[in-house]
Amino acid sequence: MIDRSYKELLKMRRYPHTWCPGCGIGAVLKNVAMVLKEFGWSYQNTVAASGIGCSGRMSGYMNLDAVHTPHGRALTSAETIKAVRPELNVIVLSGDGDLASIGGNHLLHTARRNPVITVFCNDNEIYGLTGGQAGPTTPKGTKTLTSLRGEIYSPLRLGRILTTQAPYFYARTTVYHLNHFKHCIREALLWKGFSFVDIVSDCIELNGRRLGFRTAYQMFKWFDERFHIIEGERDHLREDELGIAKAEAEALPKPVEEKEVKPEVKKEDLKPYTSEELQRFDGNEGRPIYFAYKGTIYDISTSPLFQGEKRMRCHIGGRDLTQDLEIAPHGEDLIFKFPVVGRLV
Amino acid sequence: MKRLVSGNEGIFRGAIRAGATYFAGYPISPTSEILQQAALHSEEYPNFQFLQAEDEIAAAIATISASLAGAKAFTATSGPGFSLMQETIGWGHVVEAPCVFVNSMRVGPSTGMPTQPAQGDLLQIKAGSAGDYYPIAFYPSSVEECFRLTITAFNAAEESLSPVILLADAFLSHLYELVELESIEVKVVPRIKEPLGKGQRLFTGTAHDKMGNVRTNDPKIYQDWLWELKARHQRVAEAYPLFQYLPCRGSDVLLIAFGITSRIILSLKERFSIFRPIRIFPVLEKELKEVSQRYRHMMVVEGSDGQYAGWAEWATGRKAIRVPCLGGGFKLQWIERQIEERLKEERT
Secondary structure (H helix, E strand, O other): OOOOHHHHHEOHHHOOOOOOOOOOHHHHHHHHHHHHHHHOOOOOOEEEEEOOOOHHHHHHHEOOEEEEOOOOOHHHHHHHHHHHOOOOEEEEEEEHHHHHHHOHHHHHHHHHHOOOOEEEEEEOOOEOOOOOEOOOOOOOOOOEOOEOOOOOOOOOOHHHHOOOOOOEEEEEEEOOOHHHHHHHHHHHHHOOOOEEEEEEOOOHHHHHHHHOOOOHHHHHHHHHHHOEEOOOOEOOOOOOEEEEEEEOOOOOOOOOOOOOOOOOOOHHHOOEEOHHHHHHOEOHHHOOEEEEEOOEEEEOOOOOOOOOOOEEOOEEOOOEOOHHHHHOOOOOHHHHOOOEEEEEO | OOEEEEHHHHHHHHHHHOOOOEEEEOOOOOOHHHHHHHHHHHHHOOOOEEEEOOOHHHHHHHHHHHHHOOOOEEEEEOHHHHHHHHHHHHHHHHHOOOEEEEEEEEEOOOOOEEEEEOOOOHHHHHHOOOOOOOOOEEOOOOHHHHHHHHHHHHHHHHHHOOEEEEEEEHHHHOOEEEEOOOOOOOOOOOOOOOOOOOOOOEEEOOOEOOOOOEOOOOHHHHHHHHHHHHHHHHHHHHOOOOEEEEOOOOOOEEEEOOHHHHHHHHHHOOOOEEEEEOEEEOOOHHHHHHHHOOOOEEEEEEOOOOHHHHHHHHHHOOOOEEEEOOOOOOOHHHHHHHHHHHHHHHHO
16 A cells, blocks of 8 residues: 555645646655655654745645745755754755755855755756746756747756865755655755755756657656766766765864974083184174073074174174073073074183 | 943844844944854853854845744844845745844945945835835934844834834944943843744745735735734834924924934034934824924934935925935034024025
């Protein structure tokens, strides 16, 4: 016997629905409802959000608290609901025009912020509700009401946009490959982060017929020719592949602090200088600049502050500068950076 | 203890006192400080959520959605950002989401003069979104009032089940005053609306019946819904007939001003009577009519080219003399000279 318990999740009292015969949205709605039922998600713990368009009507047929946002804003809405009520499961049911065109900015940024929501995108490659205008995913060359000689721009490749930066979960499937479709829904709902299911769907009435298809089934066969299912885990999907591309967040590389270890030199081993000898090293006539600090002599010739100057404000080369530190704006650390050349006797 | 508090901080503290637990915003002069305060506050209080959105559209959607999810939510912006939020404000009225939108006005249109105060967003507030709706808007004129009216705005939002607008201007946002906010006693209306997640309702911007079913071809259902919305807003607004009236003996001129303009012309109170509407929308029709009929001349001093003067004329059915302070030029001497010149023209 066929299990029809998924109908608990659909507002059957509102049927018949508004969609055309042969539309792929019915398959999307049914399969999402079936998997939600399988997972035990119900109106007690699940909220649906959707935008505007044929696909945007989906949330209104779900037996859940549903938010039907202005055009393109479903993702931000879903993200906020999840943020305010983390105990709820939040799904987005919407279309390609809504999510990728008018809501394109929100798609980029919500994906970046990675909230735990699942997006089901009914990707029918057309604006159906308004009569069949070219959409962001309409393939190049397709004739529509607004691309009379064939769409001149390349379509937006959601698979590439959404898999640029880990973590990501992007699944592509069709309404024809039902087992694969359900597998993708399950995986997406289990993903702890932003998961996006791109469902290639058909719009027979306002797109398919113009392309020369006579029935929805012919469009499904076309999907079967265009796409093939790939097995296993992948980082990216090619445009003709159906499957799941996912990546966990990369661990942030920790900044490495390098400490220079200077070999300890015993003070007794250093070359002894008297203060008269030290005074010769004042930088004049190409001689290096030395100075003494607490009995140790340092070479300061490499310091950019002493370059060509022979002196740095009140510090004069070739002297014992131990007293000067008290009035200096820096501590001892600065002095220890210079190479040690000898000791004062 | 009294301390120096800015208008922006007054608004933020007011929202927190009213029980706000969600803020979404996008940086814009002169309300960026509210966004910064929210970021700081969310560090200390984990149950306070904060989102720096990608644009004002997302910030507004997040505010309404947070409200539907059960949080008392608010956002803050200025004129250009408020223009982007209009779509969502219309949606908020239809899905009945109580929340507060703060609009601190600067000189427009477009980017205008980002650091200069103005009062030119009144018509945008009244009718910026598509279709008929009846927004409630308050306009404080001091830091303490920023605090109090933010709470009033939250209360009115809960009662009217809609986004309520709190107006300010660039001047007021950055005005620092010595106040003690902690000891102010206020009444806070709790959330009554059932949050998302337990029912089978549809919150849609499409016309719908009481069950939440989309009904897009029945004028009767739409009319019933709109009249109910109007009546509810009118009822809530009438509970807040906020204004300040400073009569002056022997004066036959009534000056109408609000926000920072009313603060500036306060020093003229010995010469002219002053009426300061605090509830900007719905317009204080009855009060304006009653007060203005005692005076020969009614003048509106405001930071726009007659946006409120038009409403004052509509409410009272008589001429309002206009003194527009444009491009951030709020100077008392200039205003005084303008008032005298206009009166001379009128009297001859």
